[in-house]
Each structure stands twice: as C-alpha cells, then as structure tokens.
Amino acid sequence: MHDGLKAFQEREGLDPDGWIRPGGPTERTLNAALFEQSDDSGDGLAGTRVSASVGSGGANRPDDVKRAKSALGGLGLYPAPGPRARTMTPRTTRISPSLSAPSSADTGCR
Template sequence: MRDGDIVGAQRALADLGHYRPWPDLGFQPVAERRLFQGLKAFQKSKGLEPDGVMDPAGPTVQALDAARHAKATAGAKRPARDLLGRGANLPLDLPVGEGGANREADVKAAKAALGLLGYYPPEKARRPDGRTGTADGHDFEFGLGAFQRRFGLEADRRMDPFGPTQAKLDELLQPALDRAFGFDIENPASIPARLNRC
C-alpha cells in the first residue's frame, strides 16, 4: 500500500466513524492496527467479509465510496416519489451483476425491480433470492444486460449505486410500483383510506 493510499483509507474510515486519527499527529502514512480494526469494523457493518483487505476495485472500496457518497448527499433534497426513504425506489449499497459485490439484499432488490419491469422471470421475482452464481444468477445478469441494451446504456450486466443503470431503473420503477399497488403516491386521493393514516 502506498502512503497516499493509507492516508486515503484513514480519511475515508474516519469520515464514516470507523477510525480516529492520531491525536497529536493527525493522519499518518502508517498501516497500523487501528486502521485494520476500523477497516474490519466497516466491512462487517456492510455485510462484507471482515478481512481487512482493500483491493482498488474490490467490494470494500466500492462500499466506502457508496457510503461516503450517501453521507455527502444525505442533506440533499430527495425525490418526491421516494417510497423507501433512501433517495431511490431501488436502494443499492454495493454494485450487483457481473463483477459486483453482489450482496444478498442488493441482489434481491435488483431482481424484484427487474421483475416488475419484465426483465426477470415473474415467478422468480415474487420470491427473489440473493444469489448470482447459479442458473438463476444467469437469468438475473441476462435480464440486467437486456434492460441496459433496451435503454441505450452500457450493456455490462452490472449496476452500480448512483450509476446510470440504477437511475434509469429507478425512474421506470415508480409507475410500475403505482400499478402494482393500485395508486399514485403523489395523488393522496388515490391512496386507500387504510394506508393513508399519516
């Protein structure tokens, strides 16, 4: 690890509350035990293998980037049609698909969303699993690639948090959710009385 990489990791982890710089010296290019403890704690908090390893394009770096982006944009105005309270109808913490971290919760959410839009088998979308390394994973990656091709996106069979594939899927997901639930979230008159108790 280069000195700049060590300091960068320390800053990223400190920004997220998983590392404290030296009281008198601040951030130093020293790969010491506290850095690895903070890194493992962060990995564990994101459902990753707590191994203390940070590959440049690996899941830990991707998770750090996503977490820092989420923290930086936390005060930003969210879309009016935010059903899940995370700034998107399809929340992803880590990339899914080919070469992604493929965390179970993210894969399940992506499969369900693709199923609502007809890019994943409906019988599987009703009870999505979080796996990608199976025949079912092939259906998922094929559906993701088909979705990307249909909308002129890079057909790499991968979806990154805050990336163009997630943005397009999220944009198209709201009308599908309205149809699935039988109401328009922006039109309070269309919401059944039993759900409109706010």
C-alpha cells in the first residue's frame, strides 16, 4: 500500500511521504479523485471516503488501512504499479495423450 500511496502522491504533485494525514493534502486529493472517478465510471467508489491516519507514521488502524487500500485499488494504485505488482493470469492445463486415462484394452478389463 505504501508504494501505491507514494505513487498517488507523486502523480498528484504532493509530497511523496507515504502518509495520509487527517485533513491533510493527500486525504483531500485522494477523496476528490475518488469522487471524480465514481462519477465517471460508476464503479462503486461513490461511498468510499478516506479519513484516517494511514501510512508511514500513521496510526494504521486495520479498518483505516483497509479503506485506504480499497481507495487506492479503485484508482489502480493498489497493488502498486511497477515491478512489485503481480498480475494473476489464468493457467490452462493440457493433458498429454500419454497421461490420459488408460483404455479398457490397456487394462485388460472388458
């Protein structure tokens, strides 16, 4: 979350300290971005509002951290973009003909 928060702060021209202070510039800018995005996309962010001390030096209460992660995720910043972020891709499994179930001729069953 810390990397996503710093990415947001840098993107918005804020001090990238990785901290959301109650009533501070990061909180105000994050809430404005959430409001703007929810109006544009209808993606369920309309009720999301961050009002907490989260990040480096913050109180980091579990509910506050969860809300901040949700907000950053809604903005595409959590997990943070970059080399540490991982994207899950579905795997397809192929069964080799040699690994398929034996036929009745192979087992001697009739």
